[in-house]
Amino acid sequence: MHGRVRRAAAPARAAPRGRPGPVGTRRGEAARENDRCPPHLTLRRGRLPLAEGRPPDLLSALRAVSAWLAGADLAAIRRTAPFLHVQEWAFAHERAPLDRIELNWRVRMQDFEHGPYPLAREEVKALWEAAFAQPRLRRLRPVTSHHTLWFSSTPDHPFERVGASVEPLYRGGYLVRAGGGEPATVATAAEAVALAVAALPPEPA
Template sequence: MTYTPAEPAAAAAAAAAFGAELDRTAAGLGLTLPAPDRLSQSGADFLDQGTGDRAWIRTWVSRARPAVSLRRAGATLANGHAPNLAGAVRAVAAWQAGADLAAVRGVAPFLIVHDWAFAHEREPLDGVELAWRHRLGHFDTRLIGRYPPNFRTMFEAAFAEPRLRRLAPVTSHYMLWFSATPPPDHRKIGGSIEPRHDGSFLVRSRRGGDTVEVATVEEAVALVLEGLPPGY
């Protein structure tokens, strides 16, 4: 099936219709949603100008099971698939009204909120730890079928290694490499790991020269550790 983008006028009309549907749903619940920061025919983004907190609703997979994500300071603290649009609206309205994660979960129990997110809410994690938690948290609800089957395994194995966990994870074209500084600035340290669809891994040296293929993620992590410069 070939995807054909909608004409601008049709896309604008579809976005307006979705916005109206959100407003009707909120009104039926006795709630008020803020005006979306961005709006399309299948999604809406909401930004709290005061706190910078973000929330979004996406219906690209199913109108009946919209995806919801709640973000703070660039990190996704809660996400999940609502049972219906009303559930999504309740979650976003509570978050944008300033409710904490526990309170939002009270009105939106479908949301996945990890222990680290509650801890981050109480006392912000450092940038490197937050980068790891943010990326790992996506695996719980994100559609990752297009990724190699061992993509998550690669992340979890690297996260479990204390020396790599001190470095921020960065990905490019399914390849995982490491940065001595947290996002948004990156300073590459050591080599990289690329998962392949046959289950193996490619490990590249830090200068991008030598490439070694290994069968297991343990071997891949060990090679990256060997290639770290002194002091890391």
């Protein structure tokens, strides 16, 4: 059980394909970015982030960490530190541990909104939400590479890739690759996820 406070610099925006990204940031620009991005606090059990947020001041962060290290549960932490975001899945996990695949989905989606580097690309979040809503995909381990989402039938390395991969495109839409077939471009996350589900092996009778 531990807590971590870190100064999170705002992440550099990814450049659209075909355009070079920024090579570096001057010191003055970095300082201004840090001013806009206050410290971030994560409370963990083991490696699992159960509560995250940006404290209004250092004293608030110290109170939260002290309570956590003293053994406070999540309900007490939320009363002590209302700036922390505690998801319903975290309360459920505190009562009865969730399985590793479910936890992986939950933690990755939590990071989009409340992690130290919130994700700005709405099309990526929309893809994860649509995939999570599909029971067959939700039973698989989500794996990503540069925001391209694919799925594994095993919870840990070595991953066993199954079905399709879905890449959110900077110009809008999604590129779906399944097996050796031709890639398909669709407009919405729901369409992309429907193709990903269709590419899964048949379920046992």
